[in-house]
Amino acid sequence: MQHPKQQDHTISFIGGLSFLASFVFTSLLSPSAEAFPELTRHGYVSCTACHVSPNGGGAMTPYGRGLSRELLSTWGGAREAEVGHGILPKEWSDALENSKLRLGGDVRWVQTHRENAAVRSGQFFTMQAQAEFAWDEGPWAIAAAIGKLEDPRGKKEFRLVSPKYYGLVRFAEAGALRAGRFAPAYGLHLADHTLSVRRALGLGPDVERDNLEFSWIGEQNQFFATITQSAESTASTDKERASIVRYERIINSNSRVGASFWQGSGGDHDAAAGFDRWMFGVHGIANLSKEWFLSAEIDRSERTGTSLVQSQYGYLRLNYEPVQGVWPLLQYQHERGDVSLNSSESNKYGIGVNFFPRPHFEFFGIWNRVSRGSDWSDEAYLLLHYYL
């Protein structure tokens, strides 16, 4: 167990990277492994080639584990993508691969930094340590994750959580029903949950939801319909029940576009503290060439309660892959928490890189220049991710 280390200044090796503390902290409490929808550009238009979950992330299929070596990582030995990096005896690995057991898991360490005219701060902490197990019989599957989260904002301690558990029935080649606790399908299911289109919309992995999900993943069209409600532990003022639909269309075998709609109601209406909200968003992943690809999402939300608040969020990320496993990126994010208030707007201009040196390891770093009105600040973070 590692406690966060408050630092007075940026760690030198990070150099110019600076990080956005409070906002990111919330979203960095990620309890679930996310998928890499960027692999759409290689023809992996559905998450289920690599993951048990129809919406991706978590326990990996043997095929997906193999891809981490063949498609995602810069280097790697023949057995390095196996559980245990090939250290286990071959017969053990083969038995595991041929079994119904699917494993997943993540450990994430994060260094953050934020700097503006008044504040210069940084923090290092273990964001997540989690393992996920699934049993996949083909027509049905069950999965559960258990792990510990570290809240860098206050408690300074790990807490044991089970952020994901579900049962899944595949009633047709393309169709499945799933019930349990997991991240509902809305927008792009990106690994980077610090994006405003995840965090600001309340879709960060720290928000636990119980769901009943119908999914239809066809050759050209993918459709998800989900009924979701906040977990019992959610504060009563934030509890919400919602219906969500997401549709995606596959284009040219290596790109996809989609739209999502969310209609929810929550809070305590009896105490005049209730709220209703809807969200609508469009998203896409486009394969521009062998080396270039981009992803984008734009969302608009409206929340009614004691007052009416309309918000809009968006991001655009352009990636370049000169060498397998090295993804330099340019990114723009827009956030306007209340469209009627100019002061609620921020724009972030980022440059960063994803680096997958070997199977099971990911480095991600990004530096953002942030404008809020006439104020500019720097935010950055560096993440080391080990996945099982």
Next chain:
Amino acid sequence: MTKQTQTHQTFTSFALGLIAALAIIPVSSHGKNTASAATPPKEEAAKVAAPALGVESGKVEFLAIGKPSFLKVKGTGTAPKGSLTIEGDKASGEFTFDLSTLDTGIALRNEHMKDKYLEVGKHPTATIRFKDASAKEGSKQTIPAEMELHGVKKPVTLEATLKPEGDKKVATANFKFKLTDYQIEIPTHLGITIADEVSVTIESTLKK
């Protein structure tokens, strides 16, 4: 460690299909050119000249679907070699595609496709042949052809279009075939199985 070789077979089939399509297109173009010749009578010119159109550039692509998950395996290869001969309004041709040039974007998948499924060492090429096909330009033509792949000869049906482009002809052809028809084992790897039917697209530029 992912073995995506299975998909490669599909690629090979696609490539063969493309070759066939290329052959069809040149035939049509050639017919028109011959007809426009001023000096000899049309029939005589066709009998005497019948110049062949060769492949200047092009590519062969195939698409195979992996299940579950509807994984799209897309492969690309270089242009086929061969020629198209047009006599009157009929065309014939033979085009050969080098299966070793197929690339699916993943090295291990390429290796499995070529070594385990297509057995490129024993069957390095795929060939498409056709004769007495329509040489009409501009509209899509349905052309019966024969594809030799993996040591097996089977009929395929090409949907081909030939369009003039300056002094060249641009040909596009599509067709589908089944791996099992060519005694190619259905590729399967780590729970992903490639569908038997594979789609092939051939694009090529032909020139005298």
